Every structure is written in structure tokens, then in C-alpha cells.
Amino acid sequence: MENNESFSWGSTITAPHMYPIEIHKGYLADDKKMITAYMNTGISTGDWGYGNNAYAGGNSIPTNLSLTWISFADKKFWKIEATLPKEKIFKFFQEGYMNKDRKGVWSHVTYKDITVGLAPGGLVVVWLTGLNRSVEIAHFQAKETFVSVDEFYRNPHEYTQDEFYNFRFKSYLPRESQAYIKEKGVPVDLWKDYRTKYNYRFNIHFYKADKESSDRRLKYVNGEEEIIEVKDINSYQNKALPSYGRFFFSQHNAEVQFDDEEILNAFKKLTAVHPDKSIDIEAKVAFMYKTTTFTVKCEGEEIPLEKTVVKMWKN
Incomplete structure (x- = not known):
């Protein structure tokens, strides 16, 4: 792996457990072209650090991340335009890590995915993930943005923007999260801590x-x-x-x-x-x-x- 000049990887999206999000659009790109697009494939949640919603990947190291999404807990849309640490990502791929399989055998492997995590408050964390391994390689603060409900999805009920936010909050956010927010507010600093x-x-x-x-x-x-x-x-x-x-x-x-x-x-x-x-x-x-x-x-x-x-x- 130390002599490799390129690495094949996939891309995944995640959000904190019980704080789901939904992608509007976005992409990963290198210096020359778009590598993979992000699109709305439904709700994303799961383990913080490991993505459930998988997208196509590539074999060149991305340098640019663009992403717009809705956080149901915040009742807001967020947008990130960020430059990724290309040399750092490439070094991690080259170095790889030691992994132990189910038979107890250790072997030298490398990472499989570039995973993007989206937390309440607009925190964005990027990890490299593989078998039994996840390591943070960058974090960013997104900016609040506006996407109209009619642009985000077909709106047969003709929801207003606030009605749309409230409907998604009550329908998609787990009751435990709703109760937590009612008592303490949205934990926007928790994942930073x-x-x-x-x-x-x-x-x-x-x-x-x-x-x-x-x-x-x-x-x-x-x-x-x-x-x-x-x-x-x-x-x-x-x-x-x-x-x-x-x-x-x-x-x-x-x-x-x-x-x-x-x-x-x-x-x-x-x-x-x-x-x-x-x-x-x-x-x-x-x-x-x-x-x-x-x-x-x-x-x-x-x-x-x-x-x-x-x-x-x-x-």
C-alpha cells in the first residue's frame, strides 16, 4: 500500500443515533472533476462514524466537499462548502492499519469508505472507515441555508415551510429525541464536546x-x-x-x-x-x-x- 498512487473507496453519510437528517444534494470532487454525487435517498442516521446511506465512490482523493441537507431536530437546512486535506487522506490510505479477523488472524489492510457525519447545529465530521476502524480526518462548521419545501420534494399537501419542518420533526425524530429537545433544547454542542x-x-x-x-x-x-x-x-x-x-x-x-x-x-x-x-x-x-x-x-x-x-x- 505504501507504493500505491490511488485507492478505491466508497462514500457514506451518517448522522447521530436518534437525530436523523436528509440529504438535498451535493458532491465530492477532486481538483479536476466531480467524483461522486450526493442525492436524496431518504433518511440518514445510524452509528456516529459509520454511514448507512452508501453512494458511489472513486479512486482519486477528493479535495472538495459540497453538501446541503435538512436536520429534523434543528428544523433547518444546512450547507457546507469545504476543502478536504488531500495529503492527509492519501497518507492514511497508504499507511493502512492492522486488523484482526474473526479467526483471530492479524493482517495489514486499508480503509474502504470516506464517511461524512452531519450533526445538529451544523457540525460536519469526515472519517476514513474500514473493518473495525474509523479515524477522523477533518471537521467543519456548516452554515444555515434556505431550501423551499417545494424545491426539496413534491409537496402534494401544499405545506408551508413551517408546517413542513413541524411535520418532519414529529414524524421522523424519535420520541426520545423530541422529549430531550423539549426539556433541554437541541444539543447543538454535544458532538463538538x-x-x-x-x-x-x-x-x-x-x-x-x-x-x-x-x-x-x-x-x-x-x-x-x-x-x-x-x-x-x-x-x-x-x-x-x-x-x-x-x-x-x-x-x-x-x-x-x-x-x-x-x-x-x-x-x-x-x-x-x-x-x-x-x-x-x-x-x-x-x-x-x-x-x-x-x-x-x-x-x-x-x-x-x-x-x-x-x-x-x-x-
């Missing part, structure tokens, strides 16, 4: 002697994902906060889903009181591996992560 990196590590305590196997799989609140090899597992690292984890012990496995806002608020609180200090996410594996509890700790102060969902099973 998720990009913040902290110096932390996992500190695992077992009821009886045990250890992790050779790797740990983690997804982060900023949409990135990786498999960490055992040599890096116990060191403090400057990373975004974990959203999901797979932990492999000698005889049992654990699957962990953190509450993103809970862990963010815990880290914000501790870093405000203990600035520039490293933080532990302490994991205690219970008797007979019935469950694992997680607590954020720093200099004797601790905050339990009570909303964390843990599944345990024998491997």
Missing part, C-alpha cells in the same frame, strides 16, 4: 486472578473506532471517551455500552476539579463473572457510571 480528548486508561480488577487476552475493541464518542493490542492496553493515552467496548478475558468476554452523556459529564466534572491529571476508568469484574461495573476515578474522587449496560458470556 465529544471530539474532546482526555488522558485516561482502563484499570481492570478481577474477583480472582485473570487477565485480558491480546486485544480490546473500542468505539469512541467522537465516531472513531479501533482494536487496541495488548501492549497498549494499560497505558494512559490521549483519546476521545469510550462509547462501546469489547473486553476479552481468559474464559469470559464482556460487551459494554456506555452512556455517552454520562461519561462525558463525569470527565468534565473531574477535569474541572483536577486539571491536567490522568483519569482511570476502573472496571470491577464481579464474582463468577456475573457483570462488570465501571467507575471514573481521579486522585481519590470517583463517579460511578450507573447507566452503563454490560453483557457477560463465556468465550
Whole structure:
């Protein structure tokens, strides 16, 4: 891959879970021509960092992103016109990464997709994504724009602009999101906060002697994902906060889903009181591996992560 001059990739669109969007139009282009077009293919949502709506791609590195879309939570249209970091993208493709397949075999692979994430408030994040891997390569702030309901789609009900926004909000935004917005407002800064990196590590305590196997799989609140090899597992690292984890012990496995806002608020609180200090996410594996509890700790102060969902099973 280091000697390759071009890489084949696809393009995907995503939005935060429970905050769907819908594309109006757009494209990815290089210095000479359009590579792939974005068009309205329906609602986009899914995992932040991994796209559900797939479009055609190319094999030349894009330099320009143009995109217009509606955010149902905001009741707004947004537009981005941005220059992508061509050399950075090309370097990531060339370097690739090590991936572990289902048989436990490690191999050197590279990325498959350029994924564009669209969050409430007009935040745009671009990742390179592949098997068990997602890495951010750019982020931008879109500008609010106007697209008339009649231009956006056929309007047999003759909705006014406000009626259209309200209908889409009530029909397409999950009830949980509607209730959250009613109580706290649209979380326009949340995904910006998720990009913040902290110096932390996992500190695992077992009821009886045990250890992790050779790797740990983690997804982060900023949409990135990786498999960490055992040599890096116990060191403090400057990373975004974990959203999901797979932990492999000698005889049992654990699957962990953190509450993103809970862990963010815990880290914000501790870093405000203990600035520039490293933080532990302490994991205690219970008797007979019935469950694992997680607590954020720093200099004797601790905050339990009570909303964390843990599944345990024998491997």
C-alpha cells in the first residue's frame, strides 16, 4: 500500500443515533472533476462514524466537499462548502492499519469508505472507515441555508415551510429525541464536546486472578473506532471517551455500552476539579463473572457510571 498512487473507496453519510437528517444534494470532487454525487435517498442516521446511506465512490482523493441537507431536530437546512486535506487522506490510505479477523488472524489492510457525519447545529465530521476502524480526518462548521419545501420534494399537501419542518420533526425524530429537545433544547454542542480528548486508561480488577487476552475493541464518542493490542492496553493515552467496548478475558468476554452523556459529564466534572491529571476508568469484574461495573476515578474522587449496560458470556 505504501507504493500505491490511488485507492478505491466508497462514500457514506451518517448522522447521530436518534437525530436523523436528509440529504438535498451535493458532491465530492477532486481538483479536476466531480467524483461522486450526493442525492436524496431518504433518511440518514445510524452509528456516529459509520454511514448507512452508501453512494458511489472513486479512486482519486477528493479535495472538495459540497453538501446541503435538512436536520429534523434543528428544523433547518444546512450547507457546507469545504476543502478536504488531500495529503492527509492519501497518507492514511497508504499507511493502512492492522486488523484482526474473526479467526483471530492479524493482517495489514486499508480503509474502504470516506464517511461524512452531519450533526445538529451544523457540525460536519469526515472519517476514513474500514473493518473495525474509523479515524477522523477533518471537521467543519456548516452554515444555515434556505431550501423551499417545494424545491426539496413534491409537496402534494401544499405545506408551508413551517408546517413542513413541524411535520418532519414529529414524524421522523424519535420520541426520545423530541422529549430531550423539549426539556433541554437541541444539543447543538454535544458532538463538538465529544471530539474532546482526555488522558485516561482502563484499570481492570478481577474477583480472582485473570487477565485480558491480546486485544480490546473500542468505539469512541467522537465516531472513531479501533482494536487496541495488548501492549497498549494499560497505558494512559490521549483519546476521545469510550462509547462501546469489547473486553476479552481468559474464559469470559464482556460487551459494554456506555452512556455517552454520562461519561462525558463525569470527565468534565473531574477535569474541572483536577486539571491536567490522568483519569482511570476502573472496571470491577464481579464474582463468577456475573457483570462488570465501571467507575471514573481521579486522585481519590470517583463517579460511578450507573447507566452503563454490560453483557457477560463465556468465550
